[in-house]
Amino acid sequence: MTEISQNDIDKAIAHKREEYLARRAAGAPVENHPQRDYAPYRSSALRHPQQAPVAVNGGDPETVELHTPVFGVSDITEIDSDLTRQHNGEPLGERITVSGRLLDASGRPVRSQLIEIWQANASGRYAHMRDQHPAPLDPNFTGVGRTLTDDEGRYTFTTIKPGAYPWRNHTNAWRPAHIHFSLFGSAFSQRLITQMYFPNDPLFAYDPILQSVTDDKARSRLVAAYDHDLSVPEFSLGYHWDIVLDGPSATWIEEGR
Amino acid sequence: MTTTSPATPLTPTPSHTIGPFYGYALPFPGGPDLAPAGHPDTISVHGYVYDGAGDPVQDALIEIWQAAPDGSLDGAPGSMRRDPVTGGFVGRNGIDFTGFGRIATDKDGRWSAHTLPPGARPGHAPYISVCVFARGLLNHLFTRLYFPDQAEANATDPLLSSLDEERRATLVATVEPNRTYRFDIRLQGEGETAFLDFV
Numbered sequence: 001m002t003e004i005s006q007n008d009i010d011k012a013i014a015h016k017r018e019e020y021l022a023r024r025a026a027g028a029p030v031e032n033h034p035q036r037d038y039a040p041y042r043s044s045a046l047r048h049p050q051q052a053p054v055a056v057n058g059g060d061p062e063t064v065e066l067h068t069p070v071f072g073v074s075d076i077t078e079i080d081s082d083l084t085r086q087h088n089g090e091p092l093g094e095r096i097t098v099s100g101r102l103l104d105a106s107g108r109p110v111r112s113q114l115i116e117i118w119q120a121n122a123s124g125r126y127a128h129m130r131d132q133h134p135a136p137l138d139p140n141f142t143g144v145g146r147t148l149t150d151d152e153g154r155y156t157f158t159t160i161k162p163g164a165y166p167w168r169n170h171t172n173a174w175r176p177a178h179i180h181f182s183l184f185g186s187a188f189s190q191r192l193i194t195q196m197y198f199p200n201d202p203l204f205a206y207d208p209i210l211q212s213v214t215d216d217k218a219r220s221r222l223v224a225a226y227d228h229d230l231s232v233p234e235f236s237l238g239y240h241w242d243i244v245l246d247g248p249s250a251t252w253i254e255e256g257r
Numbered sequence: 258m259t260t261t262s263p264a265t266p267l268t269p270t271p272s273h274t275i276g277p278f279y280g281y282a283l284p285f286p287g288g289p290d291l292a293p294a295g296h297p298d299t300i301s302v303h304g305y306v307y308d309g310a311g312d313p314v315q316d317a318l319i320e321i322w323q324a325a326p327d328g329s330l331d332g333a334p335g336s337m338r339r340d341p342v343t344g345g346f347v348g349r350n351g352i353d354f355t356g357f358g359r360i361a362t363d364k365d366g367r368w369s370a371h372t373l374p375p376g377a378r379p380g381h382a383p384y385i386s387v388c389v390f391a392r393g394l395l396n397h398l399f400t401r402l403y404f405p406d407q408a409e410a411n412a413t414d415p416l417l418s419s420l421d422e423e424r425r426a427t428l429v430a431t432v433e434p435n436r437t438y439r440f441d442i443r444l445q446g447e448g449e450t451a452f453l454d455f456v
């Protein structure tokens with residue numbers, strides 16, 4: 001098998017970007033999500049459908065997918081949102097506070113919904129059997145958090161800044177530091193799993209997963225902002241990241257009538 | 258702070274792949290066991306997830322969401338109850354039906370769950386909503402599991418009756434002994450599952 005270099009991936013990324021710009025120039029709408037068929041991310045090759053999705057009209061509020069699972073205080077413990085307090089000792093790395101709001105597409109807060117996160121430790125290693133990156137595990141850091149949004153849709157996690165890590169997409173492939181986020185909305189159709197990045201990471205341009213969001217503005221929405229007001233004196237640096245869910249929900253259809 | 262809806266809709270946060278390392282974060286004990294223990298109406302649903310080469314997808318995450326047997330869509334909390342003493346999972350309370358399940362595929366690309374038959378309203382067939390996440394899948398996929406022994410309701414269901422026979426067949430499970438239904442998911446190629454986009 002021939003080696004795939006970063007240069008090969010860069011060309012493939014540029015090609016996908018030119019295709020998108022051509023579609024836009026021809027009047028196609030902004031693409032806020034990645035195309036599932038994105039060759040530079042090689043694992044997508046055999047895992048994207050070739051047929052167009054079937055459009056289901058969400059105009060019927062009794063549609064199952066316009067309602068959503070419910071989570072409550074029994075599904076959470078207090079320590080779940082502070083990833084630095086889940087073990088006996090302090091984890092290594094730069095402590096951070098990540099906070100923001102979970103909103104639907106009309107700007108309304110998504111209240112009392114579950115947010116789950118998972119991430120690598122400060123040296124770029126996941127507490128996962130299959131992560132073979134030879135960076136040290138941290139006995140005081142697992143990297144799993146969860147919380148419920150408050151009445152304003154707000155969430156806050158205390159954690160440590162994850163490290164970048166290598167992966168096998170191509171030779172010398174490195175993922176920029178990121179935190180994985182899993183989100184529920186007021187409808188199952190709004191379900192979202194995504195990744196939050198840190199500002200000014202020099203790896204952004206090289207990463208086919210981030211670049212799979214070909215629209216520049218859309219891609220920039222995956223990057224948190226440093227927020228000095230969220231920094232906790234003598235303790236942690238603050239990052240602000242708001243999340244906006246896509247897709248219809250029963251509540252907005254009922255109100256829209 | 259007051260929240261007013263903006264005149265123009267907000268632009269959504271883009272989706273990203275779940276990646277390969279969600280396994281220590283998202284699956285939870287009892288995730289596949291929606292039916293209260295020993296409930297006489299319990300059904301089993303199971304199947305395989307395949308990629309475009311016909312190989313099993315060993316790192317997919319399946320989520321299911323459905324109506325209760327009486328057709329209620331209210332759900333209930335308690336799918337992943339935690340123990341405030343140890344911080345671990347204590348599992349479901351064995352009484353409430355939450356309508357939500359989460360299952361990681363195994364080395365064979367297989368998933369299975371135990372649940373109660375979903376209710377439906379007149380003019381619609383009962384179904385379980387299925388959401389598929391996987392490494393290599395940049396944006397999750399929705400589909401639905403319909404029941405083969407609901408032929409009459411299936412024949413008039415708005416979604417099923419809008420599809421040609423081949424695509425429709427990918428949404429209907431096959432029946433097996435002991436109240437079990439098999440539902441395979443093919444991400445790509447021959448027999449590709451019909452995936453749904455809610456607009």
Ligand SMILES: [Fe+3]
Nearest residue numbers: 178180276278
């Ligand atoms: Fe990752």
